[in-house]
Amino acid sequence: MTGIPHIRTLLIWGALLLAAAIPLIAAGQSPLLAWRSPVYIAAGFAGVMGLVLILLQPLLIGGYLPGLSQTRRRRLHRIVGTLLLVMVIVHVAGLWITSPPDVVDALTFTSPTPFSAWGVIAMWMVFLAALLGLIRRRWPWRLRSWRLAHTGTVLMIVTGTVVHALLIQGTMETLSKIMLCLLALIALAKVIFDRRVWRSGLRPGG
Amino acid sequence: MPTSFFTRRAFVAAGCAIAGGAASGLIVPARAAGLDPTRTMRGGANNYLPDAPIVDRIGGGGFWMTGTVRRAGDGAPLPGQRIQIWAHTTEGHERDPHSHGATLTDENGVFRLEMPQIVPAFGQPHGHLAYDSGDFETVFLRPVMPSANDTSLEAHFVLQPA
Numbered sequence: 001m002t003g004i005p006h007i008r009t010l011l012i013w014g015a016l017l018l019a020a021a022i023p024l025i026a027a028g029q030s031p032l033l034a035w036r037s038p039v040y041i042a043a044g045f046a047g048v049m050g051l052v053l054i055l056l057q058p059l060l061i062g063g064y065l066p067g068l069s070q071t072r073r074r075r076l077h078r079i080v081g082t083l084l085l086v087m088v089i090v091h092v093a094g095l096w097i098t099s100p101p102d103v104v105d106a107l108t109f110t111s112p113t114p115f116s117a118w119g120v121i122a123m124w125m126v127f128l129a130a131l132l133g134l135i136r137r138r139w140p141w142r143l144r145s146w147r148l149a150h151t152g153t154v155l156m157i158v159t160g161t162v163v164h165a166l167l168i169q170g171t172m173e174t175l176s177k178i179m180l181c182l183l184a185l186i187a188l189a190k191v192i193f194d195r196r197v198w199r200s201g202l203r204p205g206g
Numbered sequence: 207m208p209t210s211f212f213t214r215r216a217f218v219a220a221g222c223a224i225a226g227g228a229a230s231g232l233i234v235p236a237r238a239a240g241l242d243p244t245r246t247m248r249g250g251a252n253n254y255l256p257d258a259p260i261v262d263r264i265g266g267g268g269f270w271m272t273g274t275v276r277r278a279g280d281g282a283p284l285p286g287q288r289i290q291i292w293a294h295t296t297e298g299h300e301r302d303p304h305s306h307g308a309t310l311t312d313e314n315g316v317f318r319l320e321m322p323q324i325v326p327a328f329g330q331p332h333g334h335l336a337y338d339s340g341d342f343e344t345v346f347l348r349p350v351m352p353s354a355n356d357t358s359l360e361a362h363f364v365l366q367p368a
Contacts, residue, residue, distance in 0.1 A: 035296050035325050095328070099300060101252035102328045112248035112348055113329050168329040169354060 009066040016065065020052045023180045026173035033171060043094025044171045050087035054161055055184040056080050057154070062191035078133060085130045088123050115167035122160030129153040151197045158188050243278040243343065243366035250346030253300035254336055258290040264307035264321035265297040270358040271333055272318045275311045277342075278366045283315025289363070290336040291319055294327030300334065326354050335361045343368050 027048050033041055059065050060077045068076065096103040106116035132150045139146040162181040165172065192198075275287045292306040299305060309319040324331050331351040338344045342365035349361045 032325060035294070036327075037299065040299075099253060099328060102249065105249050105252065110248060112250075115329055169326040169331065170329060 012066055016059065019055065019180065019183055023052065023172060023176040024048055026176040027171045030171035037098065039094050040098040043091050043098060046087045046090035046094060048172060050084055050091060051161060051165060051180055051184065053080050053084040053087060054158060055180060055187055058187040058191040062194060081130055081133055085126060088126050092123065115164045118160045119164035122157050122164060125153045125156040125160065129157060147197055151192060154188065158184055241276065241278055241281040241364050244345050244362065244364045246346045247348040250334060250348040252334065253292065254334065254346065255303060255306050256338065258292065258306040258308045260288065260309060261307040264291065264319065265295065265304065266322055267320035268357065269321050269323045270318060271321055272358060273361040273363065275315045275317065275337065275363040275365060278364050284365065285311055285313045285315060287311045287337065288339050289317045290338065291321065291333065293321065293324045293333040295322035295324050297322040300327065323357065324351060324359065333359050337363050337365060341368060342366055
């Protein structure tokens with residue numbers, strides 16, 4: 001029996017590596033890169049990496065990645081969450097440097113592009129989810145309400161980001177973008193249903 | 207067209223006829239009485255650099271920005287109007303001065319300026335145009351290309367006397 005879980009471990013991690021690497025490599029082949037400044041390119045890739053991290057988060061917290069202890073998973077979840085926060089800030093800051101008025105329009109919800117508002121909502125929800133993570137130990141109410149709040153913000157992050165990404169004509173290759181978005185949605189749905197977040201009490205590993 | 211009763215088909219046909227009439231009104235200015243002025247589009251003025259020079263061509267060319275300029279109300283074509291154009295292209299960002307240029311409308315109120323290929327930036331392949339010369343109210347447009355592979359884009363101005 002020892003060989004079988006080993007192969008399963010390799011397969012799962014291998015699949016995750018592919019799911020993360022293929023969209024990044026495909027975006028690296030985009031012809032649009034030739035006509036963009038390094039700052040603009042960095043801003044775009046911060047967005048792609050943010051989307052990859054969004055896929056990683058439910059996989060970590062749901063315990064779907066083999067070979068990681070619960071402590072390790074939760075620590076990684078916090079690290080990845082922090083990285084996501086950094087990616088969002090780099091994404092917005094890089095776009096701001098590239099074209100300030102376009103970012104001001106987006107942040108004030110006056111942009112002509114429909115995807116901007118989705119991205120900005122997702123950004124605020126990333127800030128909120130991170131803040132919730134920060135105050136979890138000091139949360140004055142039952143942990144169930146904390147989990148509902150965190151899951152609620154995450155639902156908006158994933159939905160907002162997926163719509164944002166799908167509506168954009170950017171450096172991401174279409175098929176790999178759709179696949180990554182689908183995987184992020186499936187991973188989130190799975191962890192929500194597996195954990196019965198809507199009626200969860202205090203449970204270990206939350 | 208059926209006169210006995212109003213079927214869905216007749217309704218659609220009538221709608222098309224009205225829409226077609228309206229569209230043909232846009233194409234034939236002489237018939238377009240009471241023409242409303244074009245409103246500035248959201249984001250139209252982004253990265254605008256006033257007083258772009260009148261040029262024969264922006265950069266190496268290969269892409270055509272075309273359109274018309276007419277007067278609000280009677281729809282009369284407006285010759286000699288200065289239209290400023292800028293975009294993110296294969297040769298530069300929107301903010302780069304060399305991405306900006308201007309041209310004048312001909313006697314039919316038509317303008318046509320060659321520029322480098324527009325490429326998608328900030329999520330959409332789009333151009334920027336401005337009428338900002340004072341005789342009429344300022345208008346900024348931000349048309350989006352139906353496809354990033356298009357090699358031309360058009361935008362039309364109906365201007366309100368200032």
